[in-house]
Amino acid sequence: MYDVVIRGGLVVDGSGEAGVLADVAIAGGKIAEIGQGLAAGRREIDAAGRVVAPGFIDPHTHFDVQLLWDGAAKPALEHGVTSIVPGNCSLSLAPLKAADRKAVVGMFQQIEEMPPEAFTIAFDWTWEDFAGYRDAIAKTLSVNVAPLVGHSVIRLFVMGPAAQERTAQPGEVAAMQDLLRECLDAGAVGLSTSFVDVDETGRPVPSRYADSAELDALCAVLGEFGRMLQVVPEFYATDITIARIDQLAELSLRHKIPTTFSPLFDSRGNADNAPRAIARVEEQFARGARVWPQMQTRPIDLSFSLLRPSLFFARLPRWVRVLRQPLAERIAALGDPETSARMIEDAGPDGGLAMFGSLVLRGGDAAPAELTGQTLAQIAEARGQGCARTLIDLSLEHGLDVAFLAASLGHEDTDRIGPMLAHPLVHIGASDGGAHLASFATYGDTGYLFSEFVRKGHLSLEAAVKKITSDTAEIWGLQNRGRLAPGWAADVVVFGADALARGDERPVFDMPGGGMRYTRDARGVDTVLVNGEVAYADGAYTDARSGVICT
Amino acid sequence: MTDGEAIILDAVVAPGHDGAAELLVTLRHPNGGVETVALDGETGFHLMKSCGVSSAAELPGQPWRRILEGL
Amino acid sequence: MSLTVQRRFVTPMADETLEQLAGRAMPDTPLPEATTLIQGWNLHIFAMRKPRGLMLGSDVVFVEPPLP
Numbered sequence: 001m002y003d004v005v006i007r008g009g010l011v012v013d014g015s016g017e018a019g020v021l022a023d024v025a026i027a028g029g030k031i032a033e034i035g036q037g038l039a040a041g042r043r044e045i046d047a048a049g050r051v052v053a054p055g056f057i058d059p060h061t062h063f064d065v066q067l068l069w070d071g072a073a074k075p076a077l078e079h080g081v082t083s084i085v086p087g088n089c090s091l092s093l094a095p096l097k098a099a100d101r102k103a104v105v106g107m108f109q110q111i112e113e114m115p116p117e118a119f120t121i122a123f124d125w126t127w128e129d130f131a132g133y134r135d136a137i138a139k140t141l142s143v144n145v146a147p148l149v150g151h152s153v154i155r156l157f158v159m160g161p162a163a164q165e166r167t168a169q170p171g172e173v174a175a176m177q178d179l180l181r182e183c184l185d186a187g188a189v190g191l192s193t194s195f196v197d198v199d200e201t202g203r204p205v206p207s208r209y210a211d212s213a214e215l216d217a218l219c220a221v222l223g224e225f226g227r228m229l230q231v232v233p234e235f236y237a238t239d240i241t242i243a244r245i246d247q248l249a250e251l252s253l254r255h256k257i258p259t260t261f262s263p264l265f266d267s268r269g270n271a272d273n274a275p276r277a278i279a280r281v282e283e284q285f286a287r288g289a290r291v292w293p294q295m296q297t298r299p300i301d302l303s304f305s306l307l308r309p310s311l312f313f314a315r316l317p318r319w320v321r322v323l324r325q326p327l328a329e330r331i332a333a334l335g336d337p338e339t340s341a342r343m344i345e346d347a348g349p350d351g352g353l354a355m356f357g358s359l360v361l362r363g364g365d366a367a368p369a370e371l372t373g374q375t376l377a378q379i380a381e382a383r384g385q386g387c388a389r390t391l392i393d394l395s396l397e398h399g400l401d402v403a404f405l406a407a408s409l410g411h412e413d414t415d416r417i418g419p420m421l422a423h424p425l426v427h428i429g430a431s432d433g434g435a436h437l438a439s440f441a442t443y444g445d446t447g448y449l450f451s452e453f454v455r456k457g458h459l460s461l462e463a464a465v466k467k468i469t470s471d472t473a474e475i476w477g478l479q480n481r482g483r484l485a486p487g488w489a490a491d492v493v494v495f496g497a498d499a500l501a502r503g504d505e506r507p508v509f510d511m512p513g514g515g516m517r518y519t520r521d522a523r524g525v526d527t528v529l530v531n532g533e534v535a536y537a538d539g540a541y542t543d544a545r546s547g548v549i550c551t
Numbered sequence: 552m553t554d555g556e557a558i559i560l561d562a563v564v565a566p567g568h569d570g571a572a573e574l575l576v577t578l579r580h581p582n583g584g585v586e587t588v589a590l591d592g593e594t595g596f597h598l599m600k601s602c603g604v605s606s607a608a609e610l611p612g613q614p615w616r617r618i619l620e621g622l
Numbered sequence: 623m624s625l626t627v628q629r630r631f632v633t634p635m636a637d638e639t640l641e642q643l644a645g646r647a648m649p650d651t652p653l654p655e656a657t658t659l660i661q662g663w664n665l666h667i668f669a670m671r672k673p674r675g676l677m678l679g680s681d682v683v684f685v686e687p688p689l690p
Contacts, residue, residue: 167636167679195680202672211679212633234666234682235568236589239629243682246628269563269575270587283625302566311572311595314564317605324596410566439570557662557687584688588665615662618669 002027002041003532009047009494012462013484014054014470019462024052026490029532029546033486043534045527047494051461054469054482055082055491055528056446059427060230060262060294062086062112062435064093064147068123069512071140072541075443076433079502079522080493082530083481083550084433087148088262089232090194090207094133094149095157095179101125103161104153106200113437117513131186134549141547142535144491146478148230149183151193151207151218163206164199173217180221187549189476190228191218195244197232216251223255228476231261238273245280249289258475262294263430265411266420274420281425292475294429295420297449298502300410301440303362306334306392306400318346331400334392344388351386353377359391359404364438364507364516366401367394373504376404405505418458421449421467427475428467437517444502444520451501451523461497478550489550490532499524555581557615562607567591574598574607578615590618597622631684634677643677647685663687 004026011034012019023038024031056079063073064086073084086092091107105119127133130149137145155163158175168176180191193207193215222229229251233244241264248259266274277293284291304310306323313319322333322343333339347355356376363372371379380390395402411417420426428449432442446468454464473482480488503521511517528536533546560577567573567589574595577587590598595607601617602610632647644656651659661668661675663684668675677683 195682198672204671204676204678208678208680211636215680236573237586237666239586239684239688240666240682242628243631243684246625247682263568265568267565267575269565269577270589273587280626280628287625300566300568301570302564302572303570304572309592309596311564311574311592311607314562314572314574314595314599314607320596320599320605324600406566436569580687582687583690586688588669591670594669615665618665619661622669622674 002032002039004043004045004490004529004534005038005041006045006047006052006492006494009050009052010497011484012051012053012465014466014482016462016466019051024484024492026492026529026532029490031484031486031488031490034484045494045534047526049496050494050526051497052484052492052494053465054484055493055530056080056468057083057472057476057478057482058431058433058446059085059260059429059472059476060088060431061433062088062091063433064091065108065112065114065118066434067137067141067145071137071545071547072142072535073434074541075519075521077143077528077530077541078525078536079444079446080495080500080525080528081143081433081446082491082493082528083144083146083478085146085148085189085476086434087150087188088192088230089197090150090152090192090205091197092133092148092150092153092192094127094130094153095183096153097128097157098125100156100160103156103199107152107197107205110200111197112435113439115511115513115515117515118511122512129186130183130188134187138549140545141549142530142541142545143547144481144530144550145547146189146476146550147187148190148192148228149180149188151191151210152205154179154183154191155206155210159206164203164209166209167211168214173214176214177217177221180218181224184221184225184227187551188227189478189551190230191222192230194232196234212247216254219251219255219257222257226477227257229257229259231259233261235263235265238270238276241273241277242280245277245284245291248291249284249287252289252291253287258290258292258477260292260294260427260429260475264293264295264426265300266413266417267410268413278420278423278426285425292425292427294427295417296411296430297421297428297445297453299408299412302406302409303403303440305365305403306330306395312406316343316346318343327400331396334396340389340392343392344386347388352388352391353386356387356391359406362403362405362505362507362518364518365403366398367403372506414452414456414458418453418456421453422459422463427472429472437511437515439518441505441518441520444522447500447502447522447524450497455498481550490529492527492529493525494527496524496526557581559610559613559615560585562610564607565589576610576618594618594622627689629684629689630686631682634679634681634683636679638677640675640677643683647683660685
């Protein structure tokens with residue numbers, strides 16, 4: 001008798017081949033057999049009318065801290081994600097000396113927007129080395145974790161405060177090489193570095209002080225293990241992105257390693273950006289280099305409040321003049337009937353309906369919770385006001401601490417992005433799961449892939465599954481994951497092909513100390529198994545702790 | 552505007568990676584090369600102030616060096 | 623497949639100043655002009671960075687304008 005049999009689903013096995021109606025039998029945490037009419041299992045899961053696929057793999061996350069109290073990396077698991085790669089963008093929680101914790105906490109707070117309590121009440125610091133961190137999270141994992149080690153923390157470990165002041169001496173580079181080797185031996189799947197990120201004071205993170213010789217030396221160590229280099233390039237400027245692609249290609253060729261950069265965005269304001277970058281990637285792959293651009297599926301939303309001047313208003317001169325004033329003067333100006341009347345004139349003859357009506361009230365701030373998710377047009381109608389007047393008055397009523405969201409203003413053209421996501425050299429990723437907690441939800445990109453790109457015909461169901469399962473596992477060298485085949489790890493997601501999607505963004509207060517983050521629920525995911533155990537089913541997490549450190 | 556220096560061709564608002572609004576400024580260099588740079592809120596507003604304009608729509612035609620002036 | 627020509631760049635050497643880099647990268651151009659040109663071609667360093675103009679060992683510094 002098998003442990004589990006998932007019965008009668010459309011098995012899309014991650015290979016890209018057409019799905020077949022079959023049963024999937026699981027024993028000992030691995031796929032035992034796939035076929036029709038298989039023998040009984042101790043647990044039977046009816047998948048009739050559903051898709052049965054390998055669990056999704058998210059290659060760009062920042063769940064490093066959250067994993068210390070939440071081994072499911074919620075809500076990633078309920079979206080069908082069974083394996084995650086934390087430690088991106090040069091930052092991991094190990095190796096880390098006790099004396100350097102404060103510095104790294106500041107960097108994490110800057111990038112992840114994690115509340116301070118997350119580092120003081122949610123867990124005990126029990127480690128300094130990478131193996132210690134690995135063991136600290138491994139005890140309660142529901143999701144598989146393939147951790148990167150961050151260049152910034154390696155640098156900090158070896159150089160102390162000088163890591164954010166200067167290039168390294170040869171002896172220091174050698175020490176970093178030894179430390180990286182130790183981390184890779186302890187289960188790290190690669191090294192992450194960043195050319196962009198800053199700490200909480202705005203200072204460049206340590207990895208940015210490294211010269212090319214240092215990065216080359218570290219990549220030589222990656223070459224000993226055949227492991228990944230992940231980088232964050234200056235993604236906002238095409239020529240720089242291309243220069244980084246060329247640098248990565250040289251490192252890839254010299255040390256025989258895979259490299260990946262993230263993110264790569266498409267934008268109406270810079271329409272050549274992604275096509276030029278992808279063309280360069282094609283040229284470099286043709287030379288034998290491996291430089292995988294990571295592209296996210298979700299569009300980019302723009303958010304703002306009147307607490308700080310936002311360029312959202314850059315084409316409205318009267319708004320710009322008011323919003324650039326110091327806070328007290330700004331509040332006074334917004335409250336002045338004459339001034340606000342002129343601002344409303346700026347917003348058009350419809351009172352700002354066309355310009356502001358589709359803005360969504362985000363919630364999680366000083367605005368009444370019942371308004372969360374409503375459009376400004378809806379709120380304005382209920383108040384009997386125009387949209388611009390409502391934006392001003394509602395903000396004033398709550399000390400300007402009212403956040404608005406303009407949805408899908410960047411990376412939003414499905415007809416352009418669909419073919420890019422389908423491109424064989426484009427790696428679907430860059431979700432940033434577990435980061436930017438108080439800015440936007442970084443969850444549900446896999447669901448969005450199906451609702452926006454599969455169901456609108458840009459990728460087949462099978463191609464989409466392959467992209468976020470076996471392709472990802474192969475790119476990262478994750479053994480025996482990403483496919484449904486006998487002997488492979490039984491990471492499985494059962495979902496409705498026409499239902500898989502992401503829910504609306506909403507604020508929740510589930511971070512340590514009651515801290516807020518934006519999240520999205522999953523839609524259409526029925527069951528998720530991790531290494532053969534049901535970790536999520538029927539809308540609820542189970543007690544399964546079957547996740548592992550995977551390499 | 553003088554010959555021999557880059558000028559602003561266009562300036563549009565777009566969301567940055569972090570959800571904040573950025574100003575995508577397209578520059579044309581004297582050699583005919585064109586590039587787009589993303590300015591954050593602080594630098595974008597500084598550029599508008601430096602150019603003496605209150606709308607991004609008035610930026611085209613301004614010299615690139617206004618971006619650096621007074622920073 | 624051969625690589626298409628892309629915009630040329632250098633990376634700063636340890637403790638190198640803008641003037642030193644400009645002199646190294648554009649030896650045939652008068653220094654004041656070279657430094658101004660380098661600044662204009664690298665707004666990611668000279669406009670966007672804090673502190674402004676801080677050059678780092680990992681930087682890409684363009685030594686010519688965008689290709690036409």
